[in-house]
Amino acid sequence: MAVRPSAKPGVLYVVPTPIGNLADMVPRALSVLQTADVIAAEDTRHSGKLMQHFQITTPMIAYHDFSNENRGEELLNRLEQGQTVALISDAGTPLISDPGYRLVAAARQAGIQVIPIPGACAAIAALSASGLPSDRFTFEGFPPAKSGARKELFSGLAADPRTLIFYESPHRILASLTDMVEVFGPQRRIVMAREISKTFETFLSGTTSAVRAQVEADLDQQRGEIVVLAEGYRAPEEVDGPSAEAQRVMQLLLDAQLPLKQAAGLAAEISGDKKNRLYDWALRRRAD
Ligand code: SAM
Numbered sequence: 001m002a003v004r005p006s007a008k009p010g011v012l013y014v015v016p017t018p019i020g021n022l023a024d025m026v027p028r029a030l031s032v033l034q035t036a037d038v039i040a041a042e043d044t045r046h047s048g049k050l051m052q053h054f055q056i057t058t059p060m061i062a063y064h065d066f067s068n069e070n071r072g073e074e075l076l077n078r079l080e081q082g083q084t085v086a087l088i089s090d091a092g093t094p095l096i097s098d099p100g101y102r103l104v105a106a107a108r109q110a111g112i113q114v115i116p117i118p119g120a121c122a123a124i125a126a127l128s129a130s131g132l133p134s135d136r137f138t139f140e141g142f143p144p145a146k147s148g149a150r151k152e153l154f155s156g157l158a159a160d161p162r163t164l165i166f167y168e169s170p171h172r173i174l175a176s177l178t179d180m181v182e183v184f185g186p187q188r189r190i191v192m193a194r195e196i197s198k199t200f201e202t203f204l205s206g207t208t209s210a211v212r213a214q215v216e217a218d219l220d221q222q223r224g225e226i227v228v229l230a231e232g233y234r235a236p237e238e239v240d241g242p243s244a245e246a247q248r249v250m251q252l253l254l255d256a257q258l259p260l261k262q263a264a265g266l267a268a269e270i271s272g273d274k275k276n277r278l279y280d281w282a283l284r285r286r287a288d
Helices: 027-035 044-053 069-080 101-109 122-130 147-157 173-184 208-217 244-255 260-271 275-287
Strands: 011-014 038-041 060-062 084-088 113-116 137-139 163-168 189-194 202-207 226-230
Touching: 011 101, 027 084, 038 044, 038 069, 044 060, 060 069, 069 084, 069 101, 101 113, 122 163, 122 189, 122 202, 122 226, 147 173, 163 173, 173 189, 173 208, 173 226, 189 208, 202 208, 244 260, 244 275, 260 275
Parallel strands: 011 084, 011 113, 038 060, 038 084, 137 163
Antiparallel strands: 163 226, 189 202, 189 226
8 A cells, every 4th residue: 555645634443343242332432433434344244233233324335454455545545635434343353363454554654543442352351251361471363274284383382381362263163172182281271262242151161171072072162253262381390289298199099000080089088189189280290
C-alpha cells in the first residue's frame, strides 16, 4: 500500500466483537461502530447479524489481509480523507488469529492514528481463568494441521518456561492433545477452555494424558471453539513432589512390586501425603 501525505487524517479503530455471549460487546465498541463512517469487516454477512442485533446501520465493506490491494488502498484513502474506519473480525479481537495486520501496519506507516478498543479475546479470557501462571505467556495461534509440523512446533516450545496458548479446531483437538502427550510428556499440566462465554463453557484441567483421555472418552469435548493452554517447562526439581518420607515409603512399596495405584494409596495412608501426588511422582520418575 502506498504512503501518501494527508492534511487531516481520520482514525482507524480496532474493535473487538463478542466471542460467544452478545453481552461481551463493550459499550465503547458499540459507540465506535455506530459513529464510524465505515466498518471494515472480515465477513460482512456474518457481521450483519451482529449489526442487526445492535441496530447499527453504518455501511460495511469486506476486508481481510488477502483482499486485493485495491481494498486496502480504498480504506487508506478514506482514512487519509479524514474518515473514521472501524475494523472488526468475525469474533473477538481483530489481528489475533484474524485479519487486520496489513491494514493496521499500513495505516501506522501512513501516520494515521490507530486506536484499539479493549474487549473480548479468547486467548486472554482462557488464560485469565486457567489457573496456570499468567506472569509470562506466549500465544502461538493455531498449530499446524499436520502432525509432523505440529510436533515440530511443540518440540521447539517444550523447554519454554512460559505458559503456552494455542487455538485449536474441534476436529483436530484429539490429535493435537495426542501430540502434546508425546512431546511435552504425559505429566505436563494443561487446561482446555471450550466455548468461553457460551452456554456449554467448560474448563478441563489436569495432566496432558488425563485431559487427552477425557476428551477421547467424551465426544462433546470435541465440539465448539477451543483454547488449549500448557504450563511452561518446569525442571523436575521445581515440580512439587511428595515429602522425602512419603517418597521413601512409596519407593519401598514399588520395590516390593506393588502396583502403582495400590502403592500410592498405601504410601498416602502411611505418610499422610496425597495419593495423587505420590502417583504423579512415581509416574514422572518412570518417564525420566
Ligand atoms: N480473534 C479471535 C479472538 O480474539 O480470540 C480469535 C479468532 S480465531 C479465527 C478463532 C479461534 O479462537 C477458535 O477456533 C478458537 O480456537 C478460539 N475461540 C474463539 N472464540 C472462542 C470461545 N468462545 N471459546 C473458546 N475458544 C474460542
